[in-house]
Amino acid sequence: MASGLEQSNDLSNDCKSLYVGNLDPRVTNEVLQQIFTSVNGDEVLSVKIIIDKNYTHGGLNYGFVEYGNHRAAEIALQALNGRKVMDSEIRVNWAFAGSNSHKEDTSNHYHIFVGDLSPEVNDTNLAKAFSAFSSLSDARVMWDTNSGKSRGYGFVAFREKADAEQAISTMNGEWLGNRQIRVNWANQKGVNANQNNDNMNNQNAQPLTYETVANQSSYYNTTVYVGNFPPNTTQDDLIPLFQQYGYIVNIRVQADRGYAFIKFDTHENATSAIVALNGIMIKGRPAKCSWGKDKGPEPYYQNAAPPPY
Incomplete structure (x- = not known):
């Protein structure tokens, strides 16, 4: 079996949607659409901003932007992540399964915890590292909504328990970026x-x-x-x-x-x-x-x- 660090990332290759965090409250759907359309001229299919109604993220909103193709979304991610918009540096990352209608329910899948992640590791890198395990269904790095920086850990889900078990035994201690990662079960269901x-x-x-x-x-x-x-x-x-x-x-x-x-x-x-x-x-x-x-x-x-x- 090829190393998970060398496999191509099938999961993100089909992704056309982006997560956008740290949005100033003055940014509207129309403004966000203009920003993301201006990057490469490709038409943005949909934009949706989620308002921080209860001030849980310090008043900064977040949203989702969907393109018609993966390449356009990738260009926008590279160009706009960290860009200052109305006094706030926005954070852009992949939003796997870009719309709720296509999102796979992973609640009954087998989840593992991945710790000691390098700051540069994002969802795409994490998915790529574990893509050798065929039933991979989701990979997410946890981010600090205020700073826009990685919290140093993430979660990976698999449809098959055997793949999750093998990922733990195979990937624990492997290098991802410039750090050796720690891999274990994300919860104790089925264990205790x-x-x-x-x-x-x-x-x-x-x-x-x-x-x-x-x-x-x-x-x-x-x-x-x-x-x-x-x-x-x-x-x-x-x-x-x-x-x-x-x-x-x-x-x-x-x-x-x-x-x-x-x-x-x-x-x-x-x-x-x-x-x-x-x-x-x-x-x-x-x-x-x-x-x-x-x-x-x-x-x-x-x-x-x-x-x-």
């Missing part, structure tokens, strides 16, 4: 799920429901408290577990005290993490997940109605 269930049964705990947890804290709270883990626990142990439920904005670990605070991008994602991971075993101990504390919204937003759950 029975152990987690036994733990919950021993505690005679009732399963948490999404509605109950969501209503336990204000809609603007996106911070999860995680406690009862051993003092040798690091953020590298926590990130693979929690990242699968949404984008992690910030993580603060007090390892000597056995707890951490993990801030998600939305209240909904934080709720999902609490429901799914309360009681999960972390290095032999059942984790306790509940709401942390967030500052209230800015005065401008205080009279805004909470979004529906």
Whole structure:
């Protein structure tokens, strides 16, 4: 089998859509379309900006731009990533499966965590590194929405468990860019799920429901408290577990005290993490997940109605 670092990237070769982050609020759909059309003259098929309504990304929006062909999108990515638009450096990356109608549901696929990524590694590079495994379905590097820089880790999904297992055993310790990467399971499903269930049964705990947890804290709270883990626990142990439920904005670990605070991008994602991971075993101990504390919204937003759950 050829090395995953040498294979061509079939996954991104068909991609025609781009993710655009760090957008100044003054940038409209029309302005964004003009910017991306001006790069190479190719017609932009669609543009959609997602407004940061709850100020979860510091008021900076993000969006998606779709071209008619892969080459046009690639030229735009190379030309515009890091370009300053209205006082903000935009971040441009591949948006695999550019439209929701064509997006493959990977929720039941097998996900692995890839750490120690070099700053220059993007979604395309990550997919290329693992493309030797035929059931590869997704590859994403996690980015800091404020700085536009890589957070140094990502996730890769496979349709077949055997490919995920082989990717872990083959790629762990391989060089990608100028660093040796760390590869492991992104979560403990199928590894210690029975152990987690036994733990919950021993505690005679009732399963948490999404509605109950969501209503336990204000809609603007996106911070999860995680406690009862051993003092040798690091953020590298926590990130693979929690990242699968949404984008992690910030993580603060007090390892000597056995707890951490993990801030998600939305209240909904934080709720999902609490429901799914309360009681999960972390290095032999059942984790306790509940709401942390967030500052209230800015005065401008205080009279805004909470979004529906």
